Amino acid sequence: MSKVYVGMSGGVDSSLTAALLVEAGHDVTGVYMKNWTQDLPGMRCPWADDLADAKRVAVHLGIDFKVFDFEAEYKQKVVDYMIDEYKTGRTPNPDIMCNQEIKFKLFLETALEDGAEYVATGHYAKTENGWLLMAQDENKDQTYFLYRVTEDALKKTLFPLGGYTKPQVREMAKERGLTTAAKKDSVGICFVGQIGMREFLSQYVTTEPGDIIDRQTGDVLGRHDGAIFYTLGQRHGLDIGGGLPYYVVGKDMDKNEVYVSTNLNDKSLWLKEIKLSSIHWINEKPADGKYQVRVRHRAPLVECDLRGDTLVFTEPQRAVTAGQSAVLYNGNVCLGGGLVSEI
Amino acid sequence: MTDQLFYLDHAAATPVDERVLAVMTPYFSDRFYNPSSPYAPAIQVRRDYEEAKSRLATTFGAKGDDIIITAGATESINLAFVSTSGHIVTSAIEHDAVLAAAKLHDHTLVAPTEKGIVRPEAVAAAITPKTGLVSVQLANNEIGTIQPIRDIAAIVKQERKHRLDSDNHDPILLHCDASQGFGQIDVNVARLGVDMLTLNSGKMYGPKQVGLLWVRPGVQLAPMIVGGGQERGLRSGTENVAGVIGFARAAELAHEHQKSESARLHELRDFMQGELSNAFKQLVVSGHPKKHLPGSLHVSIPGLDAERIVFALEVRGVLLATGSACAANKGTRSHVLTAIGMSDAEADGSLRITLGRLSDKASVEQATAIIIEEITRELKRTGHA
Numbered sequence: 001m002s003k004v005y006v007g008m009s010g011g012v013d014s015s016l017t018a019a020l021l022v023e024a025g026h027d028v029t030g031v032y033m034k035n036w037t038q039d040l041p042g043m044r045c046p047w048a049d050d051l052a053d054a055k056r057v058a059v060h061l062g063i064d065f066k067v068f069d070f071e072a073e074y075k076q077k078v079v080d081y082m083i084d085e086y087k088t089g090r091t092p093n094p095d096i097m098c099n100q101e102i103k104f105k106l107f108l109e110t111a112l113e114d115g116a117e118y119v120a121t122g123h124y125a126k127t128e129n130g131w132l133l134m135a136q137d138e139n140k141d142q143t144y145f146l147y148r149v150t151e152d153a154l155k156k157t158l159f160p161l162g163g164y165t166k167p168q169v170r171e172m173a174k175e176r177g178l179t180t181a182a183k184k185d186s187v188g189i190c191f192v193g194q195i196g197m198r199e200f201l202s203q204y205v206t207t208e209p210g211d212i213i214d215r216q217t218g219d220v221l222g223r224h225d226g227a228i229f230y231t232l233g234q235r236h237g238l239d240i241g242g243g244l245p246y247y248v249v250g251k252d253m254d255k256n257e258v259y260v261s262t263n264l265n266d267k268s269l270w271l272k273e274i275k276l277s278s279i280h281w282i283n284e285k286p287a288d289g290k291y292q293v294r295v296r297h298r299a300p301l302v303e304c305d306l307r308g309d310t311l312v313f314t315e316p317q318r319a320v321t322a323g324q325s326a327v328l329y330n331g332n333v334c335l336g337g338g339l340v341s342e343i
Numbered sequence: 344m345t346d347q348l349f350y351l352d353h354a355a356a357t358p359v360d361e362r363v364l365a366v367m368t369p370y371f372s373d374r375f376y377n378p379s380s381p382y383a384p385a386i387q388v389r390r391d392y393e394e395a396k397s398r399l400a401t402t403f404g405a406k407g408d409d410i411i412i413t414a415g416a417t418e419s420i421n422l423a424f425v426s427t428s429g430h431i432v433t434s435a436i437e438h439d440a441v442l443a444a445a446k447l448h449d450h451t452l453v454a455p456t457e458k459g460i461v462r463p464e465a466v467a468a469a470i471t472p473k474t475g476l477v478s479v480q481l482a483n484n485e486i487g488t489i490q491p492i493r494d495i496a497a498i499v500k501q502e503r504k505h506r507l508d509s510d511n512h513d514p515i516l517l518h519c520d521a522s523q524g525f526g527q528i529d530v531n532v533a534r535l536g537v538d539m540l541t542l543n544s545g546k547m548y549g550p551k552q553v554g555l556l557w558v559r560p561g562v563q564l565a566p567m568i569v570g571g572g573q574e575r576g577l578r579s580g581t582e583n584v585a586g587v588i589g590f591a592r593a594a595e596l597a598h599e600h601q602k603s604e605s606a607r608l609h610e611l612r613d614f615m616q617g618e619l620s621n622a623f624k625q626l627v628v629s630g631h632p633k634k635h636l637p638g639s640l641h642v643s644i645p646g647l648d649a650e651r652i653v654f655a656l657e658v659r660g661v662l663l664a665t666g667s668a669c670a671a672n673k674g675t676r677s678h679v680l681t682a683i684g685m686s687d688a689e690a691d692g693s694l695r696i697t698l699g700r701l702s703d704k705a706s707v708e709q710a711t712a713i714i715i716e717e718i719t720r721e722l723k724r725t726g727h728a
Contacts, residue, residue, distance in 0.1 A: 052654075059654040062724060 003027045004158060005111035006120045007103060008058065010050030013122030013161060015057040015180040016173045020160040021120055022061050029116070030058035030065040033107055035074035040203065043196055056179050068110055070102055077101035083204045089253040090323025091231045100148040108153055118158050126162035130155045132282050132334040137165040143334040144297045147327040148280045198229050210256035215249050216263060227251045230258045233269060233319025270316040276309045276326060276338030283335070292329045295320050301329060309338070349710035351663040353638060353699030354484050354523060360548040360596060363589045367550065370585035378582050379571070392584050395591035400557070402598040403540070404531040410555045411574045412587055416522040416543035419556035420444055422577070423518045423539045426565045429475030434461040435682040437480050441520055442678070445478070458631040459488035459683050467498045470515070472506070477517045482524035485666060485679040485695055486630035487639025489528060492519050496536030516562060522546055526597030527605050527636050538562055544586065548700060549593030553586035608638035608698050611707045615696065616640055622715045627689060638698035643685070644718065646727055647692035655717045661710050666693035
């Protein structure tokens, strides 16, 4: 029996996580991390409801419940980082940053200081002796978001859901009478969601309209309301009608221009190799050689060759975007990875 | 969730009485007409509406012509405050609607006593020659204390006289938010001596989003909502006929049964207080021991996390509030409990129990037993017992 602090978000995954740890005989404390509380235009931040949901489950389980207030740190380490990345034209992943800076650093440190021996979260992943392993449910595997966590942190972490599928988790939550069993999953970044990113960024960044230019012909096809809102490979939301669909194939932040093409084979959409920056290996630095890589969450694992800080794909990969993460695997072991640097 | 519900939160909302609903329904269908239309069936609806307003006003000793129908107490309060120029005196334990409206003006908040009573002398001390409005609630929504409105009215009258004597012609009015308490205690504008009174249908077994502001004849108000000139031009918009028909019936029923209901609730509440005090030696009962609404009971156990009790109880069908429902949602402490000088530990360990028509002897006994069980369980879990 260990003293375990569980990050409880008010969702079904972390609710069941807490329940399973209680059943396993641990001394469990539920913790709601208060990271973001502000409403956004047209979007109500559900933090108070989520907090109440998490607490309801804790009460149901008969465990202690605490609130850790990380609002200032979250804004600084996650939100500001994300905004800065977008400003420079890159496509950051705030979930990865949140795991690196908040959940598996600040939360872990605060919990340990408070007397915890381990922390646990509802991530779909497995960990053994400081190794990060893919979840049983490959479809739900979240190791992509966890590749910047340290070995030391993993040694203090439990992922009780790693062996279950999402439907199983919902079923088990229902069997246990957890009030969050049927609660909808949050999407994308916890507080914004994919659709809200434009509105969110507009709060912090002043953008200028600019031209959308056809890469093949050089024609101006339309106007965009800020190049930062566009990401490589994007098809929708361009508001340029007619004929074949256009894809974003590049942008120039200085000129505030977005380049599009109907050519699915446009060379900028397909990359054979990338350079990695801010590389983080969870355990020992892997030797150069053949591995599998994922360039975005739920993208298929593809073969690659690691050569120093260069990654050579066996087959060219579509829409690999600066700022996003390339995460390497050796079988089911997540090794770590790095950010795709300017291409 | 269990099948049986024990609803102990009548200060938050009351169910629409079936007798109220019955008189409302025709006005959604057969009698749907716009009261301003010229043909006979519409004119009948207008008569019904005016007659309902008149019956409604009678329940608190007023005339139908002197009430303005609004979409609830919050709007009534806003309307009462918006015409005020000058300084406002109100208490620190008013509902958020009053506090927010007061904040738009130069204002002074009068601190209550530790028992939650707004002393007339304290109100007198806060009044300045520039004060245009004094607003004090009839009864507190959290701790249930009944305020000495009549005595505060005497203070305001005295100030008015004093102003006349000193050739100051600035008006000073007294508004009373009587959202809580109607049907439990006497509410009569003449006996209270107020100039404006707010009532809320949704707290007296009538429909929600209907309220009224009674204004003493001669008091000049300015509208917030302009348009077709309904409600004497003070609140435009097609009349909420069904709502007012229901409000009137609800008020009549509440008024008619006030004495017996008051006695009944008093007994149930005292039973509960006795049981809880016996079960928990450390229990603190807040508010005034005598001057409280018959159905209101506010208790605290220092060190208890009351929100946990609310969540544990909801599973067992017992629905009640922590110190203040609104405050709990915002994750902040209740301004009422802060104002009466309650410590954080006590405030966090506070439960608000408000009994009403859904409470009978058997259900209150059962609910009390369940509450004691859950609090005991929690105190054991945390090593407090």
